[in-house]
Amino acid sequence: MTPDHSRRNFLTRTALAIAVTPFAQLATSSTANATPVQPGIEPFRGKHQGGIATPMQSSTYFIAFDMDDTAKREDLTKLLQAWTDAAATMCAGPAQFDAKADHNQPSGESGATVGIPASRLTITFGFGATLFEKEGKDRYALAKQRPEALVDMPRFAGDQLVSERTGGDLSIQACADDPQVVEYAVRILVKLAIGTASMRWAQMGFSGGFKPGETGRNQMGFKDGTINVPTQNQTEMNKFVWVGKEGPAWMQNGSYMVIRPIRISLEHWDAMKTSFQEETVGRQKASGAPIGKQHEFDKLNLDATDTAGNPVTTENSHAAMSAPENNDGAQILRRAFSFDNGITRIAERWPPWRQLMTFDAGLLFQCYQQDPRTGFIKLFAKMAQIDMLNQFTTHTGGGLFACPPGTKPGGYIGEALFM
């Protein structure tokens, strides 16, 4: 894209060979993409994109783009090729400076991650509905291939989405165990888009260093993600997460991703009694166990009643509302981080009309699913109305992106869409 992107003039990557492990070899394994080829390196090429079934990393950088700068289909495919090549190179291992580099050439990349371990970098690409059709225009002759599952997101009760945090034609998410690694990766990819796509919105995220295998706590102090699709279970992944034959051929082995930055009123939350917090969440705070049970992974107590005949687990608690048992078995693969953008000014529109600075922080909610109509949208439509947790949360943005399958060496993200 940019003529001066001459990375190889200045940086080399010794681990590059790892990235070009033949696709065939990976695809025959039932756990393709599940196990790093080398410690700290997640394979970029494979049946599925990385960053979906990959065990959660501690840092993320999400960014959405508008294809405002070109109406040429060829520019779009060239960008996807350049992005794919750069992502494969970066995921293959950290760059090193090339001692033989010509110093009279632009360095192209800063080299900011030279010396940082690979950190399990994954880069996941997605296509928004507006890539296929925007304001009635079929800009890239793709409208006919828009998947039915890539719906226009409905407006949910309580939504306070701002356009600066919503939508986008294309999305990139970098995840790694190092914030400098994800930031660097995104900035390299953004540079490749100059003249083709422009940045629409971006959000960094993090998660705390809980013990591996232990369910982490989010900012509200409750364990977050106890019920989740088990990523090692291919049957469950194929049922709930990966697109199969029900979808268009170009999306098979891909997945649909919903992202929602959710501001949380932590000060309000912390002032609540613990018993009320537990009633709201539908779980015990310390252990994560369902109300009336002992252990985190005990089955939710949805039908039990107390001596007065009231449900033990409040019917509009967060756990009850989102339970597969109450949603025709619906499940999503949650992959949520926290975010904190510092502070922002708010002006309340109700008494006592407070105007003050508040934290712009909360949950960068994300989930993957085979079909958002039977995943997030099904689950959240009712939750948005009556989930008790809504008193403390505000959805301030979001998007739905079709994340195509992984790529073979030489291939590029989404290429089957353009054939």
Add this chain to the structure above:
Amino acid sequence: MTPDHSRRNFLTRTALAIAVTPFAQLATSSTANATPVQPGIEPFRGKHQGGIATPMQSSTYFIAFDMDDTAKREDLTKLLQAWTDAAATMCAGPAQFDAKADHNQPSGESGATVGIPASRLTITFGFGATLFEKEGKDRYALAKQRPEALVDMPRFAGDQLVSERTGGDLSIQACADDPQVVEYAVRILVKLAIGTASMRWAQMGFSGGFKPGETGRNQMGFKDGTINVPTQNQTEMNKFVWVGKEGPAWMQNGSYMVIRPIRISLEHWDAMKTSFQEETVGRQKASGAPIGKQHEFDKLNLDATDTAGNPVTTENSHAAMSAPENNDGAQILRRAFSFDNGITRIAERWPPWRQLMTFDAGLLFQCYQQDPRTGFIKLFAKMAQIDMLNQFTTHTGGGLFACPPGTKPGGYIGEALFM
């Protein structure tokens, strides 16, 4: 402060005993505050505040406050007492849920860090010049005790400081090896300030996971901090960083902190030839060595000339401009992180009048010094005018804060100021 801050109803901290190691014991050691008492735990009490001589952590959260909500000196000292106690408790180790807690009491703290290791949390407090006198008002009868060194910061060439990122009466900085730990600590402290001080500006920061003892690279890809005051050397620390008998008694063993969020035009930087980048920085990119030298820690080549008689190290390169040799021996203790707030819209005021989204990212520059007049201000006044690096950097905010000495058990931050 807040009547419902009843942390001990719900959370306990088993490691609390560590925090109350007698001050006398620490003070007799020449490396007070330098060595953690227990892995992952940095002592909060001691001769100096933590977070200054402490080896850099990977995450930070800085926040500045305005004392707009009260004119009572007693409210200020009560806040400082509450902050000190809470900080000492948090730095002593991660909270645990108390099995005997009364669930019908507000939890007070979220418990978001239960399960995360201590992560070397430090919390550092500072006082801005406006705490002593604001718009001619001596709000807390402190004006006479304002240190001479706590100057009004001059306007430097090129400054584009916005008030939403500048100044403040009080500052808190949490540093730890975990983003959730610093965020949690700051939010607990902010809650204690409700009704007394309000949030003015805040900025999270991070650094990449370089090998311990290795100089990290910043976003520009150059090693950052090769020349720095050695924190293990008490003579140097006493000379350049800690306030001594030249300062007011209440500031002795404290230090002055300058913070400046500096936006970096990385896209512009990456398009430069490596040779020009090296000329600009005055060091070699790969090794960090001075121009014409072999090793990172070789002495800067400031007097050498090439065969044409030109200086080997360009006179207005960043390294030459900031070298102690060129600044009457001035040195500062740098403690800089990177920041990335995602993207922001800019409108250029010069041809080609571009309006576009750009990264709001760069260096969260910080330094500590015995006196800013002989430290940052002396060094930066000339650099702001002619440092070649300025082509790529914009200072968008900042502050100067007097960070008092550490505290004894039972004491509070800055208490000698109020006696």
